[in-house]
Amino acid sequence: MTFADGSAAPPGPLPPLSIIAVDDDADFRQYIRSVLEQQGHDVRAAATPEEFFAGVESRLPDVVLLDMKMGRHSGEQVLEEVRKRWPKLCVIVVTGYPSLDSMRQTFRQAVFDYLAKPFSIEDLNKSLAQAVAEFGLGQRPQDRLRAELGRQIRVARTAKGWTLRDLSEASGISVSQLSSIERGAHLPSMESLLGVASALDRSPSDWLRAAGF
Numbered sequence: 102m103t104f105a106d107g108s109a110a111p112p113g114p115l116p117p118l119s120i121i122a123v124d125d126d127a128d129f130r131q132y133i134r135s136v137l138e139q140q141g142h143d144v145r146a147a148a149t150p151e152e153f154f155a156g157v158e159s160r161l162p163d164v165v166l167l168d169m170k171m172g173r174h175s176g177e178q179v180l181e182e183v184r185k186r187w188p189k190l191c192v193i194v195v196t197g198y199p200s201l202d203s204m205r206q207t208f209r210q211a212v213f214d215y216l217a218k219p220f221s222i223e224d225l226n227k228s229l230a231q232a233v234a235e236f237g238l239g240q241r242p243q244d245r246l247r248a249e250l251g252r253q254i255r256v257a258r259t260a261k262g263w264t265l266r267d268l269s270e271a272s273g274i275s276v277s278q279l280s281s282i283e284r285g286a287h288l289p290s291m292e293s294l295l296g297v298a299s300a301l302d303r304s305p306s307d308w309l310r311a312a313g314f
Contacts, residue, residue, distance in 0.1 A: 115233060116233060117143065117239060118162075118164055118229065118233070118239055119142070119162040120142050120143065120144045120145070120162055121147060121153060121156050121157060122146045122165075123146075123148075123149075123171070124168040124195070125149070125174070127148070129168075131146075133146070134146050145162070149174060153165075153179065154182070163191065163236075163238040163239065164193060165183065165192045166193050167180060168196060169195075169196040170196055180192065184211060188211070189236075191232050191235075192212050193214045194212050194215045194216065195217075196218060197217075213231075213236075214232070237249075243288065246288065247286070247287070248285040250289065251283045251286075252285070253308040254279075254282060265283075274293055279297070282297075294308075
């Protein structure tokens with residue numbers, strides 16, 4: 102096997118995550134499942150891109166651990182297809198053949214992190230903890246929806262150079278309610294969501310899709 106066994110605890114307790122590891126190394130798949138399941142995560146392992154895509158289609162994971170060198174299969178091609186189908190999915194690349202060129206190439210395709218085998222469990226836990234903070238992973242679906250809608254509305258408003266007062270006047274929704282929505286503290290009603298999207302010339306379906314719905 103081409104990994105290092107680390108036993109250090111993560112920087113803080115991680116919420117239970119849904120993780121798919123795709124790797125052609127059977128020993129690695131067994132190891133990573135055993136270690137992460139002991140930490141309370143729901144872990145699935147795929148030996149081929151076909152198994153991986155079928156698994157993601159059946160149930161979207163929080164995190165993908167993607168090996169870049171899988172015999173006749175190309176991790177780069179898998180990553181390209183992932184970005185077409187699930188552009189917001191958190192992908193952490195793991196590889197036993199690291200190079201600066203491959204690292205630059207994968208990060209251009211919106212990879213969250215890059216772990217070179219052998220890596221320790223401490224390294225993996227740090228990466229997962231950062232992903233939790235960045236993507237809000239492990240939250241309930243309604244929590245993720247509130248956070249992402251708030252972020253999308255704030256980004257769209259800022260892009261127009263509007264203040265909350267400007268958006269309030271254009272949408273007919275109070276400043277205090279808009280502020281609560283943007284902070285992710287309040288989930289807008291469908292009527293409010295449509296009003297805000299119309300005022301900002303945006304599609305609410307795009308915002309919902311970005312939140313994974």
